[in-house]
Amino acid sequence: MTGCPHSPAPRDAVDRKALPAGETPLPEVEERDGQWHIRSLALVREILRAGGATKQSGFAVEAAMRSLPLKRWPVLYADGPAHREQRSKIARFFAPAVVDRDYRDLVSQRADAFLAQFDDGQPHDLSDIALHFSTQVAARVIGLTASDQERMARRLAGFFDQPDSMLGELPESWWARVRSAPDHAQQAAKLGWFFLKDVRPAIRAHRVALETAGQGGATAPDDVITHLIGEGYSELEILMECLTYGAAGMVTTREFLQMAAWHLLEKQDLRQRFLSADSAGRRAILHEILRLEPVVGHLYRRVRDDLPLVDSTGTEHLIPAGSRLQLYIRQANSDARQLGDDAESLCPGRDLPRGVRPEVMAFGDGVHRCPGNSIAILESEIFLDRLFRRDVTLRSTPRIEWEDVVAGYAVRGLVLAAPRSS
Template sequence: MSPVRRRAVKPEEASTPRVEHEGHVWRVRSLVAARQVLRARDATTQAGFTAEAIPQGYLDHHPILVSDGPQHDDQRRKVARFFAPTVVAERYTDLMEECADRLLDEATARGGCVLDELALLYTVEVTAEVVGLTESSVPRMARRLVSFFNQPPFDITQDDLGRTPRQWASAAVNGLLPVARFYVADVRPALRSRRKERRHDVISHLLDEGYSTTGVLVECVTYGTAGMVTTREFIVMAAWHLLQHDALRERYLVAEQEERFAILHEIIRLEPVVGHFYRRVHQPVEITDGEASWTVEPGELVDVCVRSANADPQVVGEDPLDLCPGRTLPPGVSAAGLSFGDGAHKCPGQPLAILESDVLLRRLLARGPRLVAEPELGWDHLIEGYWLRGMRLALGSEEGGPAAGRLRSLATRSSARWHAARRRPRA
């Protein structure tokens, strides 16, 4: 059987050396060294997602995605109750299942779908419920959220992000107009509703914390775009792998949740949606990789190269660019690698994203989809990650199609081997 290998490979992106220093920029491709940087919480601050271009002092609460220090810790602690695994499973599973079934029923009636379009509606509807953006049309809100990403390119390692004055003007127009539309159509109605009656959602929490209208708007943009764009792309990528690997797909269909999650974690380790994390150093940071060590000085920028770190053979083992669920990893290393980050800025939405993906993918694959057109792969500057568009599926019955059943014994044997591998200690 031929191995399933990484698809999101950026042609110009280097995979070596493991630690590289050029000018004021460090590029870290060692998973061990990358974790050291991401955990240097008091010595670094967020520099990704254009964090350093966001004006300071205009908001009463700095956005959680780009805040640091005690304020960030307090924000994370208070929103954790919305994203804890048990809370996510108990509160949102029914919503996910209903939404997935409804969208797939509609797609099946049409004979198929473009998966990235269906995944967009699905992830926006789920995210809207968690955030509290429930007073407007999901399809229209989805279009407004997508419009945020119509931005000119930039380079975080360059002064002024490497943009020309014309590009900055374009960024302002392309950014402010969608935000204004999002506020009027989606955030303002939600605020009015929550001011009358609080619910178990992020907007109600922000109001209880005393956030201003502008502060709530900024957080809604953060949660809305992050919850939508990353999970959407991952769902399409995971489906692409599963649809083109019969044994893996059948194994996924018959597996228990723990094993399905392990498969999804391995896919996102191999195919991290966000490919780079950036940190600005404010105090000297010591990093080591084997017997080598370096000191990153204040003012320097660290580029944590997630795709390379996640394929570090010294940590993840043999054939790091192959999709091999059930890898035995060193203690403390996540099965997803650094795909959800590490340290203070580790993504709190990981349990939500994995469960959300699993619910839709299980229901999709049970209908025996046939891949009609593979997706186009491209790259987004804002999240430093990939996008997938145009993956067209033909949908059949809900029993798994003609291939279902032929490989179930293979899937069962494969599942048994996975559990046996989990019980073997790492040498």
């Protein structure tokens, strides 16, 4: 049994802030509502590492594949050889050494610029600051730098702030589709606006830069859009890649920054430990908060062939081919069987089973593990270190909002203030 080696919490201690109503301990494997629900760390990890045994079924992938005329699917959606090829080609943008070399200065500059707002001594909502900060960093990595960054952040936030049904599968019945048509039309309009105002200008600017570089001029930008143009992606295919990178790099980072700040605000000892630690120590704290508070709580997979699973009691389950799996990341990340009885308490540097990462399943695992994990942690470490050196205090009680399809949380109303800068 693993757990916290420093100051083990009582068995019933719970530090988690984001816990959907009704998401209490349930069976490791359960067939319900036409899906198989998988909740243990061992089985979630086994499925995510199963490679060709399953395929992506979350983030509206199946609805998109029925309705969009794409030859190349976004890296989030693709599977099999096409996905492996995509991941190998984009790896150079997200390797830890590359991230530290190419983006540390950018992240530091953007963090200082946005956190300077606290110098006026007035209260500020961290949600807005975190959104614009994470958007500008992600925009540089992607190449979305030919439009107004603040307006782009608002456009993306508006697009992702959709009813739950917009993020799931299209309704099957004709009447349900009729009723949901206005929402889908609104979503399509927001996506079109993002394309016209942000993606198309970026594509045009990149093509000009590539042509100039080809004629012996300035060096072409080295980012995702340059790579996609070089691979012959269509404008629609580039749009879809920008959208998926935007969700991962802007929206999820925004929420984690706030959640981590909330924990550090309320736990003075942890905050002092964070501020006095070296980089490895700060990252250990961030990984543990992320383990406890994964931004995406559920992942989905579709079984290709019959899939046998054996739970911790030795009971065998045969998942039929074609079945949809709902993987509970939040429960896997606090599985007491592998993480100890104090798995719902916060303990940076806790003992973990061999092969389990500090954040456990919060970045996913296997072939679809989040490629941007290194830059997300770099952003969080630098932003929060600079934030708390301003001696900020909490001015309001935050609230949690939920997106039910992926059990993703949004922190709202995290209002902070710092002493006025002299």
